[in-house]
Amino acid sequence: MEIVGILIILLLMGIIFCLLWKNHCLKRDIYDFTRKLEISLKELLNGRKLDKAACQQDDLWGRIYDRLCRISDIYTHRNQELYEEKENLKELVSDTSHQTKTCLANMKLYQELLSEETDPSERAEYVTRMGKQVDKLDFLLQSMVTMSRLETGIIKIKKSECPISETLALAIGAVVPKADRKNIRIHAACEETLRLEHDEKWTAEAIFNVLDNAVKYTSENGNIYISVNQEEIFTKISITDTGKGIPLERQGTIFNRFYREPEIHNTEGVGIGLYLARKIISMQNGYIRVESETGKGSTFHLCLPN
Amino acid sequence: MEKTIVKTKSLSKHYHVHAHTVIALDGVDFEVKEREFVSIIGKSGCGKSTLLHMIGGLDFPTSGTIIVDGMDLSKMKEEQLAIFRRRKAGFIFQQYNLIPDLNIYDNITFPLELDGAAVDKELIQELVKELHIADKLEMFPSMLSGGEQQRAAIARALAIKPAIILADEPTGNLDTSASHEVIGLLKVMAEKYQQTLIVITHDLDIAQMADRIVRLQDGKIEKGK
Numbered sequence: 001m002e003i004v005g006i007l008i009i010l011l012l013m014g015i016i017f018c019l020l021w022k023n024h025c026l027k028r029d030i031y032d033f034t035r036k037l038e039i040s041l042k043e044l045l046n047g048r049k050l051d052k053a054a055c056q057q058d059d060l061w062g063r064i065y066d067r068l069c070r071i072s073d074i075y076t077h078r079n080q081e082l083y084e085e086k087e088n089l090k091e092l093v094s095d096t097s098h099q100t101k102t103c104l105a106n107m108k109l110y111q112e113l114l115s116e117e118t119d120p121s122e123r124a125e126y127v128t129r130m131g132k133q134v135d136k137l138d139f140l141l142q143s144m145v146t147m148s149r150l151e152t153g154i155i156k157i158k159k160s161e162c163p164i165s166e167t168l169a170l171a172i173g174a175v176v177p178k179a180d181r182k183n184i185r186i187h188a189a190c191e192e193t194l195r196l197e198h199d200e201k202w203t204a205e206a207i208f209n210v211l212d213n214a215v216k217y218t219s220e221n222g223n224i225y226i227s228v229n230q231e232e233i234f235t236k237i238s239i240t241d242t243g244k245g246i247p248l249e250r251q252g253t254i255f256n257r258f259y260r261e262p263e264i265h266n267t268e269g270v271g272i273g274l275y276l277a278r279k280i281i282s283m284q285n286g287y288i289r290v291e292s293e294t295g296k297g298s299t300f301h302l303c304l305p306n
Numbered sequence: 307m308e309k310t311i312v313k314t315k316s317l318s319k320h321y322h323v324h325a326h327t328v329i330a331l332d333g334v335d336f337e338v339k340e341r342e343f344v345s346i347i348g349k350s351g352c353g354k355s356t357l358l359h360m361i362g363g364l365d366f367p368t369s370g371t372i373i374v375d376g377m378d379l380s381k382m383k384e385e386q387l388a389i390f391r392r393r394k395a396g397f398i399f400q401q402y403n404l405i406p407d408l409n410i411y412d413n414i415t416f417p418l419e420l421d422g423a424a425v426d427k428e429l430i431q432e433l434v435k436e437l438h439i440a441d442k443l444e445m446f447p448s449m450l451s452g453g454e455q456q457r458a459a460i461a462r463a464l465a466i467k468p469a470i471i472l473a474d475e476p477t478g479n480l481d482t483s484a485s486h487e488v489i490g491l492l493k494v495m496a497e498k499y500q501q502t503l504i505v506i507t508h509d510l511d512i513a514q515m516a517d518r519i520v521r522l523q524d525g526k527i528e529k530g531k
Contacts, residue, residue, distance in 0.1 A: 052376040058389050063423070066393055077340070077500075080309075232453065233438050233487045252517040282497055285436065287490045289515050303490055305438075 033061055040068050049076060096144055103137045143272060157199045157283050164228055164235065165190045167200050171207035172226070175215060182220045186211075190228040196235050198284055198304050206280040209273040210239050210288075210300045217243035218297075234286065234303035241299075246292040255288070277302070311470060311502050312338040312361055317370035318525075319356050330356040332525035333370070343493060343503045345513040348522035354506045355474055357522065361504065362395045362472045363387040375469050392421045396463030396471045396501075398492075400478035402455040404447040404462075411443040414462045421466070433461045436498075437491060453484035457491065464495060470502045477512060489515055 043050055050065070050072045110130045117123050168190055179186055214224050218241045225240040246254060253259055255278045278288050285305050292298035319331040331353045338344050346354050359365040360372055363379050372379045375394055379387065391397075404413045414434070415425050434440045437457040439450075447455055456476060463471055473492065477485035489505070489512050496503040505516065513519050521528040 053378065058385070062389070063421075077309075231483055231487060234490060248514065248519065251514055252519070282494065285494055285498070287493050287515075289486065289490065291511065291514065301486075305436075 036061060037064070040065065044068065044072055044075075096140055099140055100137065103133050103140070107133045107137075146272070146276060157202060157280075159197050159199055159284065161195050161197045162200055163192060164194050164196045164198070164237070165192045167198065167204045168207065168226065168228070168237070170200070170204040171211055174204075174208050175211040178212070179215050179224070182215065182218070182222070184215055184218055184220070184222045184224060186224045186226065188226040190226070194228060194230060194235070196304060196306065199280075202280045203284070203304070206277040206302065207237065207239070209277040210302065213273055214239055214241035214243065214298075214300075217241060219243070230306065233305060235306055237302040237304070239300045239302070240297060242297045245294045245296050246290065246298050247294050251290050251292060254290070309340040310337050311340045311342075312336065312372075312374050312504075314357075314360070314372045315370055317357075317360060317372055318368050319353075319360065319365070320368045329525055331360070331367075334522075334525070334527055336520070336527060338502060338504060341496075341500055341502055342518065343496060343505070343516045344518050344520060345505045345507055345516035346520045346522060347507060347510070347513045350508070352522045353525040354522050356525075358472050358474050358504065358506055361470070362397060363390045392417060393466065394469050396466060396468035398456070398459055398463050398471065398473040398476045400475040402447070402452075402459040404455055404458060406447055409444055409446055410439065410450070410458050413447065413458060414465050417462060417466050423466070426465075429467075430461070430465060433464055433495075436495065437461050451484075452480050453488060456480065456488050460488070460492060460495070464499065464501075467499065468501065470504065471496055473503070473505045475506055475508070477507070477509065482511075485509065485512060 040050060050069045052069050054065075107130055110126045110133070114123060114126045114130075117126065168188060172186055172188060176186065211224065211226075218224060222242045224242075225238075227238045227240075229236045229238070255274050259275070274288075281288050281302055281304065286303050289301040289303065290298060291301070314334055314336045316333040316335060317331055318329070318333055321328040321330055334353075334357060336357070346357065348354050356365065360367055360379070361374060363374070363382070367380050370380070374390075377390065379390065382390065404410075405416065408416065411430075414430060418425050431440070434443060437460060439454055439457050439461065442450060442454060442458070447458070450458065456479075460476075471492070476492070477488055480488060492503065492505070493515060495501075503516075505512070507513050
């Protein structure tokens with residue numbers, strides 16, 4: 001009997017010991033976890049980056065640490081982005097102000113010449129030249145306005161279902177005067193009944209920017225073709241020009257902000273047209289694709305989700 | 307400037323087949339910036355897939371180093387690589403590799419279940435809506451078209467919120483218009499979720515949609531193109 005009693009007592013003691021040990025382990029793990037969490041959070045608060053390679057375990061802490069690393073990544077990324085935006089803006093301001101200055105200096109010169117000149121034909125010539133400078137100034141200021149809107153996040157997409165042909169007409173109407181000057185014909189094929197959920201105003205702006213670009217690079221008496229096709233997921237607005245085309249290695253960079261073709265660096269423009277177009281399209285969950293070969297013209301596909 | 311997410315240094319891979327040595331990669335120095343969309347083109351057998359598999363931690367290099375998102379994959383053990391693949395990389399293959407006995411929803415959430423992570427239902431709903439397969443969740447892979455299956459595979463790759471998406475000939479089995487749509491969607495999604503995208507293709511039209519094109523030939527990166 002006594003032996004059985006002792007055995008039971010021993011067993012009970014064993015169980016109690018086991019439980020205590022488990023309790024101790026649990027406590028230790030929890031302390032350990034909170035300590036690690038505290039250290040990592042401190043690192044984050046001090047603005048330091050967490051070492052990603054430090055922890056690759058497949059447990060709860062491993063997963064939490066992974067998330068913390070992601071948060072730290074997002075932080076640094078945002079800071080970097082803000083810094084770059086600022087640098088870009090600086091560059092834009094100096095670029096535009098320089099161009100504005102040249103415009104004003106030219107206008108001042110013509111105005112002085114005009115006040116001294118008596119020959120009517122010479123005077124007319126100066127007036128036309130002044131007019132050109134005014135146009136350039138106007139263009140520059142408009143770019144500035146669009147750009148600042150973009151930077152301050154004023155572009156708000158308001159989607160509504162409306163016929164895509166109307167949006168297209170809006171864009172074409174804006175580019176026709178410029179195309180006429182170069183005697184470029186614009187051919188558009190679009191079903192009038194085709195409706196699409198999109199922001200009319202901004203999408204027209206995007207299409208206009210691509211068209212404006214097409215006119216810029218198409219030589220006189222050329223043609224621009226526009227077609228609209230509805231596919232399974234996207235509706236594709238294709239704009240084909242007969243311009244000089246874009247070499248393969250440049251096709252990815254033409255959408256960058258402040259990108260200008262190396263050959264035309266001195267003419268008007270600040271290189272935001274295509275950037276803006278892409279931004280507007282991607283804000284509506286769409287994308288732009290370009291197909292081009294040097295010397296054979298280019299096709300820009302603006303794809304918007306149905 | 308922007309951070310580098312993938313960096314390989316003199317990366318080489320040799321395979322031994324019946325006493326022959328096949329050189330798949332021969333000293334590749336390759337870099338990808340964060341949130342960049344890079345397409346890799348080249349003839350079949352040029353080492354494209356091998357390179358992609360290395361970046362995704364599916365294979366070990368013979369020599370050289372490969373650093374992805376701050377981690378040196380060449381020094382990792384198989385177990386650590388598995389964790390890396392589950393959390394950091396989203397794979398998309400030519401064969402959609404959907405599990406035929408699971409419906410689309412279960413297929414998409416499968417990698418999450420593997421990692422023991424909670425399923426973010428809102429994210430999944432958003433993904434399938436954007437990929438236009440929201441009405442297909444209850445169906446089985448065999449009931450879907452190729453393009454739809456590939457979109458489901460994309461949703462599966464994106465569900466783990468990977469830092470980097472690796473696609474190996476994702477449109478190899480699709481017709482031209484479906485191909486463009488799939489790559490277009492992939493591009494839109496990668497931009498939205500700020501992910502890096504590397505796509506292998508032999509189709510120039512598709513390669514042109516990337517920010518940068520890299521040509522591989524005989525296990526080396528072609529320069530000056």
